[in-house]
């Protein structure tokens with residue numbers, strides 16, 4: 330396979346692996362992710378969910394791989410030829426990321442934090458910014474600094490920042506792990522609504538499987554081989 334299959338494909342992966350120095354190995358055996366797909370990656374703590382998101386978000390260099398395409402881009406080739414700028418550009422332009430704790434930049438205002446990804450790719454859409462801010466109900470805190478807002482507001486700000494460039498794909502690593510269950514539902518609801526309205530694909534990791542599945546995501550469970558310290562995962566619709 331030299332090219333992704335069709336115009337709807339975002340990712341096509343085959344046997345892409347990551348290995349830690351202590352021998353733990355994580356393999357995405359097969360993945361095909363299309364525009365608008367919504368997936369939950371589940372599995373016990375330590376099985377490799379965050380590592381898998383690291384690979385998919387072009388942040389971790391795969392150890393080995395047979396195929397790894399993001400749209401028309403041969404990601405293995407970009408890593409192997411050290412085209413880090415191109416990888417960063419793809420990330421900034423097409424990816425949105427919601428971390429477990431919002432990870433906002435402390436010395437920027439909330440508005441500057443949300444708009445930062447726009448500055449990186451130099452595309453500004455004030456109308457979409459306004460829509461996000463209104464929908465996520467964070468207009469009143471735009472002038473504040475991250476330490477001056479609540480935990481729930483911070484997560485909503487992180488959702489706005491992840492969506493500001495209308496990414497093709499949003500990845501969220503345990504986006505509700507540090508909040509109260511009621512707030513977890515609110516964040517998930519807002520995340521799914523905004524992702525749907527920007528027609529982005531979504532991949533979430535979470536321990537809170539039951540709650541996340543209520544939002545219609547398809548669950549992909551990590552297959553763990555404890556004897557060999559290997560986790561395998563397939564992602565398909």
Ligand SMILES: Nc1ncnc2c1ncn2[C@@H]1O[C@H](COP(=O)(O)OP(=O)(O)OP(=O)(O)O)[C@@H](O)[C@H]1O
Nearest residue numbers: 349350351353372373374375376377378379380381
């Ligand atoms: N820098 C590292 N060096 C060695 N092993 C590591 C390193 N980082 C993570 N690991 C191991 O790799 C495995 C996968 O870690 P990862 O963080 O991807 O798991 P996870 O499924 O996201 O866990 P959690 O549900 O607790 O967030 C774990 O067993 C972890 O101990």
Ligand SMILES: [Mg+2]
Nearest residue numbers: 378379380502
């Ligand atoms: Mg994790």
